[in-house]
Amino acid sequence: MPMPDEITNFIYVLFGDVERFYIEAAYSISTLRRRLNPQNSRIIVFTDHPEKIRSWPVTGVSIAGQIGEMQGVYGYNLRVKLGCLLQSLETYPGNTVFVDSDTFFKKSPDALKARWQDGCVLIHRLDSLALEKSPYKGLQLRLPDGLDYKYGPESCMFNSGVIGLRPADVAIVKNALVICDAQLQRAGKSHICEQLAISEAIRISGRKITETDDVIAHYYRSSAKKYMQHQISRTAARQRREPWALEQPVPYSYLRVQGLKFWRWLHK
Numbered sequence: 001m002p003m004p005d006e007i008t009n010f011i012y013v014l015f016g017d018v019e020r021f022y023i024e025a026a027y028s029i030s031t032l033r034r035r036l037n038p039q040n041s042r043i044i045v046f047t048d049h050p051e052k053i054r055s056w057p058v059t060g061v062s063i064a065g066q067i068g069e070m071q072g073v074y075g076y077n078l079r080v081k082l083g084c085l086l087q088s089l090e091t092y093p094g095n096t097v098f099v100d101s102d103t104f105f106k107k108s109p110d111a112l113k114a115r116w117q118d119g120c121v122l123i124h125r126l127d128s129l130a131l132e133k134s135p136y137k138g139l140q141l142r143l144p145d146g147l148d149y150k151y152g153p154e155s156c157m158f159n160s161g162v163i164g165l166r167p168a169d170v171a172i173v174k175n176a177l178v179i180c181d182a183q184l185q186r187a188g189k190s191h192i193c194e195q196l197a198i199s200e201a202i203r204i205s206g207r208k209i210t211e212t213d214d215v216i217a218h219y220y221r222s223s224a225k226k227y228m229q230h231q232i233s234r235t236a237a238r239q240r241r242e243p244w245a246l247e248q249p250v251p252y253s254y255l256r257v258q259g260l261k262f263w264r265w266l267h268k
Contacts, residue, residue, distance in 0.1 A: 007094030008041045008113065012058075012101060013084045015048040015067055020229050022052055025101035026243035027232045027250065029058065032099070035108040044092065046084040056244050061087075072177075074184040078194035081160075082180065086173040089165060097122060100161040100218060102225055104249065107215045112164065115210055121172070121202050122164025125213040127195070130155040135187035136196070143175040147204055156203060158211075160195035161218035169207070176201035217252065226264075227257040 010032060012025045029043060036043070045053050048064040063070065063084065070083030081098065088096045097112070112122060130153050131137075140150035165172060180197035183190075202209060219228055231250040236243050 006040055007092075008109070009044055009088055009092045009094055009096045010036075010041060010109070011044045011046060011084060011088050011096060011098050013046045013081050013098070014053070014101065015046075015063065015080060017049070020225075021101050023229060023232055023243050024103075024225075026056065027228070027246065028099060028101060028103045028105070029056065029244045030246045031105040031249055032109065033057065033244070035105055035110075037110070041109065042092075044088060046087070055242065058244075063087075072181055072184075074181065074189065076180070076184055076189055076193065078191070079177070079180055081194055082173055082177050082198065085163060085165070086170065086177070089167055089170050089173065093167075095164065095166050097162065097164040098160075099216065100220075102220055102228070103161055103216050103218050104252070105215065106217055109215070111215045112212060116164060117208075118166075120208040120210050121166075121169060121205075122162060122210050122212050123199070123202065124159040124161040124163075124216070124218055125211045127157045127159045127199075129157075136183055139182060139186055141178065141182050143178055143201075145171040145175060147175065149175070149179060149200065149204055151200070154203070155196075155200060157192065157196045158199045158202075158209070159213075159218060159220075160198055161220065162212045162216050163198060164210075164212070169205070172201045172205050172207070173198070175204075219252070219257075223261045224257050227260045228252070230260060 014021055014025055043058040045058045046061045046063050048067055050060045050062045053060050070080040072079050085098050136151040143149055176198040179200055180193050183193045232243050235246055235250055
């Protein structure tokens with residue numbers, strides 16, 4: 001049996017009634033399962049609709065009664081992601097890799113484990129450096145673990161489609177929740193609050209950052225999401241399988257995405 005620190009928990013977070021998020025996550029899980037070693041890994045889905053994933057080959061965790069608490073005082077949906085990341089680290093032995101639903105594995109997750117050294121965290125890829133006109137410029141506060149935080153020229157934001165942390169990194173997530181709330185208080189809701197908060201909490205922790213975009217693709221742009229949703233449903237119907245059980249990956253490239261976009265424009 002593997003030791004607890006040798007286990008990796010791959011977690012997905014699904015809440016609400018939007019069906020396409022479940023379809024995307026199921027497909028992502030299919031690409032992970034084909035390459036996963038079940039002896040040292042588990043797949044966990046946090047959801048407020050456990051009935052939707054009952055047939056999936058995953059560990060389902062109901063968060064139906066926790067959504068409001070995880071959203072926080074500002075009712076911010078993306079904060080739930082941080083709440084589930086914290087719950088995984090505090091509940092399940094081993095390391096945790098959060099994976100967004102709109103992703104797929106291009107390579108074996110073993111490629112991530114091979115580069116995941118002590119003192120290192122995983123995150124998808126660098127998105128932007130500090131912005132001169134950021135609404136968070138000058139934001140500063142004392143964090144739960146005693147660190148002082150300030151948004152300044154050294155700040156940066158990573159795309160948080162993938163976040164890999166060890167149990168010893170719990171303080172990073174707790175700090176990110178506080179930074180996120182401070183951002184919401186200052187400038188209101190924004191789609192970047194959660195990923196900027198976790199990026200900044202990682203930065204000030206002093207951990208080494210390893211990017212994951214060569215192993216896990218994150219198709220977050222609107223045209224790419226429409227292409228993938230179309231292709232996943234089409235492939236599942238052709239193979240007569242659930243999206244989590246697909247035997248072959250959906251072909252994906254920039255040209256294919258643009259091709260579907262053009263075809264739809266022609267047939268308006």
